[in-house]
Amino acid sequence: MPEATLVDMPAPARLAGEAPIGVLALQGDFREHADVLRALGAEVVLVRRPEELALVGGLVIPGGESSVMDKLARMFGLFEPLSDAVAAGLPVYGTCAGLIMLADTVLDGITGQQSIGGLDIVVRRNAFGSQAASFETELDVSGLAGGPMHAAFIRAPVVETVGPAATALARLADGRCVAVEQGSLLGTSFHPEITGDYRFHEYFLRRVAAAAFRR
């Protein structure tokens, strides 16, 4: 994301008001995302049903247990509407489990686990191993002004393959990709919602505003 594309965009707080931002609230740390988005001036709708999804101009898929979110989305008729919305260009930001939900291919999922897809990536679920391997570190994020981002990786996934349609935004020192974007989709292996650095959420809200502007 080159800096230049962000220059003329209005502050997220103003344009985000056009349609509320949804946070998928089937399971996980959805309240933390909702708090961050509200702090940035967005109106927030918690999404558990298709009719709630239909209200939103952008969606955050939180951290949590991806296999549980997948299961509940399918049981309650939300999976198809989510796929349709992603295909139609709804801006979506996924953290950790949310990144897994947005990946075209998931490795090490539980039996029968599906993903909504949309990001041309191969994600390995729980790529670092057990909780003992969860960690915090500093990350340089491509195009994100304001210096390195402090990032928390909690039983986190890793993007093993970045397909030609997707762009890597951040990598660990060993080269493994942990943040990607593609069109209206954004995903991170880590959890800005619990570390207090809201630059990804601000960037996401700007993209939502730009998408609404184009429509």
Place this chain on the structure above:
Amino acid sequence: MTEITSPEQFGSSRVKRGLAEMLKGGVIMDVVTAAQARIAEDAGAVAVMALERVPADIRSQGGVARMSDPDLIDSIRAEVNIPVMAKARIGHFVEAQILQALEVDYIDESEVLSPADYVNHIDKWNFTIPFVCGATNLGEALRRIVEGAAMIRSKGEAGTGDVSEATKHIRTIKGEIARLSSLGKDELYVAAKELQAPYELVAEIAATGKLPVVLFTAGGVATPADAAMMMQLGADGVFVGSGIFKSGNPEQRAAAIVKAVTFYDDAKIIADVSRGLGEAMVGINVTDIPAPHRLATRGW
């Protein structure tokens, strides 16, 4: 592009408490075999608690209850991809060291097992693996947090299928937090003394109106309605122990409780998932259990 500019930190409070944040809105299920763990994962459990006997059996069989055999924990870890928790006895730091060596994802310092130390709990700051601890009231929760607990569960009375103690404990903790928020600064000093917890932590909770860690409910949850009630009372999620695998149809009941926790405020959905679940665990009324045999009074 990217480079790590500082060393990685493992086992920080943020990643310990963070895993509990990711479990919110979910159900953690007690399992005693790999086959049960498979059922739990398939039903949508957000994590499993690996143990040798569910609390109902510990209660009926009696004797000293200890940490599970590492082989059992390994077999359950091999079976599922969701987080695996395991229990250590209160104060038994060597059992906790073993569980850390086995790379479980969370350690439950649990009153369901026989305490190993009637004075001290485990110093949980010494571990990179996070701990969840039980509490019957706010003071107990705060003392566990000071010792390093990264997640609290209200205790309830495990192995009974009687949810009344769980109700009492979550209401007590929530009520005491609400009361703190209404106190003036001068009154918080006395509140800290009464809660037997450090002033700084008490003041933080008075200001934020919530615990600094995730709060689940446990003990006696047996039906989707029980689970949804705990969520409506303000729990972040639910542990279900004996309630699933001591019932007539574990698969269906487990899935129903998962759905009821997500849609805890939608009585229509809770009604739907409550249909045709077969027999719930038979249960024991807490009032029929003589006080010395109540598990919730273990820990202090």
